[in-house]
Amino acid sequence: MNRVARRGACPGLLDPMQTGDGLLARLPQTGALAPAAFAAICRAAARHGNGLVEVTARGSLQVRGLTPLSVRAFAEACAGAGIVGTGGPVVIASPLGGRDASAVVDSADLVVAIRDAVTRYAGKVAPKVSIIVDDGGALHLDALCADIRLRALPDGRYALGMAGDSVSACALGAVRAGDALAATVALLDAIATLGRDARARDLADARGVVAALAEAAPPVQARPPARFVGRHFLAHGRAAVGIGLAFGQSEAKVLETLAAAAMDMGATGIAPAPERTLLALELPDGDAFARLAARLGFITRADDPRRAIIACAGAPACAAALIPTRAMAAEVARVAAPLLAGGGSVHVSGCAKGCASRAPAALTLVGTAAGAAIIRDGRVGDAPAMIVPVRELVGRVAALSVPEPA
Ligand code: SF4
Known part of the structure; x- marks a missing residue:
C-alpha cells in the first residue's frame, strides 16, 4: 500500500493509504471515545467511506473506501469528534x-x-x-x-x-x-x-x-491470555462489556446504533481494543448491553466460532487479493464448525503475503493465481496440501473439518 498524503494533510488521521477499494484511514489510538463521538465517526464512515468500520488486531479503528476528496471531509468529522492525531509513534494502553x-x-x-x-x-x-x-x-x-x-x-x-x-x-x-x-x-x-x-x-x-534509569529486575512473569470479549467488573458495581467484530469489521450504521444504545444504557465510553474488539465502559447493566450487541450480530462469547477465523482485507478491499476473504470467512465459519469447536483455527489470506497472521493454523487458505491453496497445520508460505478452484473451496473446507474416525 502506498502512502498518498503527507502527514498533517488530514487532521485527525494517520496517513491515508491506497488500497484496492480506495483510501484507508486509520485513526490514532487515543483511548476510549465518548459514545456520541464514536457514533459521529460511524456516521462519517458511512457517509464518506465504504460503509464499514474496522477494528484491527492491535485495537485501531480504520475506515476504507475513501477518496482523495472524501478523506478530508472524514478527517474533519473525526476532528469534530475530538480525534486529532498529532503524529509520532503509536501508544497502546489498556482499553x-x-x-x-x-x-x-x-x-x-x-x-x-x-x-x-x-x-x-x-x-x-x-x-x-x-x-x-x-x-x-x-x-x-x-x-x-x-x-x-x-x-x-x-x-x-x-x-x-x-x-x-x-x-x-x-x-x-x-x-x-x-x-x-x-x-x-x-x-x-x-x-x-x-x-x-x-x-x-x-x-x-x-x-x-537507559543505563542511568533502569535497575535490575526479575524476568516478567507470563500471564494467561487476556480475554477482551465478555464482561469485566469495574468499581462501583459498573461493568465494561467487550464485544467482537466478526472478521474485524461491521457496518458503520449498525455500529452507530450500538453506540447510541450504549449511551442510552449509561455507558461513558467506547474503547477500541485488541483482538478486533470494542469495550463499552461503565455500564450499570452489562448483560442488557451484551444481549443487544448479540442481536445486532456482534460477538459476545469467547467461544463464538467466528473468533477462530482470521481473514485479511481480501478482495475487493485489497488490490493484491485473489479471493474475497471476508465474504468467504462467514461461509468457512459455518462449514468448519466441527474443526473450530475442537480448538482449531482457520486463516483466510487473499494472497501469499499473509498480512493477517504469521502463526500456523489448522487450515490456511490462500488465494493464488492457480486457485485457492489449502495448507494443513501450517502457515502462509508452507507447501499446500492441495490447490482447488475457488468455487470449490468452501466445500473442501467442509470435508476437511469433519473429524477422522478414531
Ligand atoms: S494478504 Fe494479500 S490480499 Fe490480504 S491484505 Fe495482505 S496483500 Fe492484501
Missing part, C-alpha cells in the same frame, strides 16, 4: 484506561504524558514504531509486539522491554514510575538517531541508552 480494579497501577497519566511526548518524533522515526503501556491488569497487552514496552510491576516500577511481545522482547530492567517517561524518550531519541526507518531492534546498545 479500560484507569478503570480496571485489577490493574497494578493507574497508568492513565503516564499514557497521556507519553502521547504528548511522542508527537515530537513525527517524521523522525518509522511510522510503525509503537509503545505499549501495560497497567498490569487482566486486560493486558502481552500478545502485542511493540518497539518499547512498559509493564507495571507490583513494586510500583515498570518493567522495560524492547522489540517484541511480552515473551520475545529484550528485557532492559525496571524503571521507577517517575522515570518511565524519561526512559521512553531516551529510547526514542536513540532510535531517531539511526534514521527515519529505524526500529528499536536496530539499537546496538539499548541497555546503555
